Amino acid sequence: MSLPENPSAHGFNTRAVHAGQAFEPRTGAVVPPVHFSSTYAQEAIGVLRDGYEYGRGTNPTRDSLQEQLAALEGGTAAFSFSSGLAAEDSMIRALTRPGDHIVLGNDAYGGTYRLISRVLGEWGIGNTPVDMSNLDAVAAAVAASKTRLVWVETPSNPMMKITDIAALAKVAHDAGALLVVDNTFASPYLQNPLALGADVVVHSTTKYIGGHSDVVGGAIIVKDAELAEKIGFVQFAVGAISGPMDAFLTTRGLKTLGVRMDRHSDNAQAVAEWLLERPEVEAVLYPGLPSHPGHELARKQMKKFGGMISVQFKGGEAAARTVAESTSVFTLAESLGGIESLMNYPSEMTHASVKGTELAVPVNLIRLSCGIEDVEDLIADLEQAFSKIAAAAGE
Ligand SMILES: *Cc1c(COP(=O)(O)O)cnc(C)c1O
Secondary structure, three states: OOOOOOHHHOOHHHHHHHOOOOOOOOOOOOOOOOOOOOEOOOOEOOEOEOOEOEOOOOOHHHHHHHHHHHHHHOOOEEEEEOOHHHHHHHHHHHHOOOOOEEEEEOOOOHHHHHHHHHHHHHHOOEEEEEOOOOHHHHHHHHHOOOEEEEEEEOOOOOOOOOOOHHHHHHHHHHOOOEEEEEOOOOHHHHOOHHHHOOOEEEEEOOOOOOOOOOOOOEEEEEOOHHHHHHHHHHHHHHOOEOOHHHHHHHHHHHHOHHHHHHHHHHHHHHHHHHHHOOOOEEEEEOOOOOOOOOHHHHHHHOOOOOOEEEEEEOOHHHHHHHHHOOOOOOEEOOOOOOOOOEEEOOOOOOOHHHOOOOOOOOOOEEEEEOOOOOHHHHHHHHHHHHHHHHHHHHO
């Protein structure tokens, strides 16, 4: 089965397993072979077999992944890159010119802000960080400059704010700008920004899409042919492509995205509800909790609420650091979205690059990436880590 004609006629998990994954015609190998070749024999000068010429331009394994990604995000074209930031860099260079401006969330991923402000800023791209959940503030920021891109993460990282994608698309489009959604936290299983009016979807496929913490990658998905043409040109001309093995691992992970996201979401919901009852906790930031300010909106635009939770402690930085360093099922590490649970102290780890800026993360906050382990073990692990807070404070 190859699902070529109309992939949207099938459900998400069917597309995940089959889109772009036709069996190999010569042998019938159910899993298409990984193509490592860097170049392709030509029939005659300039006469290519099925369009394949050179590995930077096209590779069948990368094509399979790109087809799978487009089918899952509801796009017409997808582009796979060597990392999430490489994807962002190529896409921004394809769609902006010096003098253009990017309005982005004031809690955007630290590496995104660093790329836009410190690398692309030197090449004449301006930026304004703004609270994306405040649409009036966004409209004012967009109007104040020659805004080409409005950039949002929802849920955001690590403050877990929810932004109305459809409303934000209208704000962007009214001003002649494009809406970019970094959909890394939700994944295409939980949220499809293109269907809500976004123009460009960004993924760090390193996270939920790869899903096993064993490959770094990024992707851009669009539905508009002109945008696809521009991004495809930069992908080819700049060359930050994913290699065949990385593309294969990402495809393999993506096939199980739906079942993993259900489990990540269920585990996180139970952990968040447990955290809410704990006396050590000042705030639980999880959109699946009815007390979360974005809960109703998240219910509308997401299928479930995902595996990411941020927690703030009454005991401040010391309590957060104690918990971060006291777990054993949760591993203290950067990144997220893998099957194993990870613990992160953003202000010194993932978001160290925005320390001292207006994107800085509170020092009493830890971020949990809830894996697919047994939830009782996750809660027991947190419980024993919490028991160290008082002991550490008393020392
Ligand atoms: C990790 C991450 C990125 C960057 O992706 P890399 O694969 O690390 O380059 C961008 N956005 C979000 C939300 C991320 O979590």
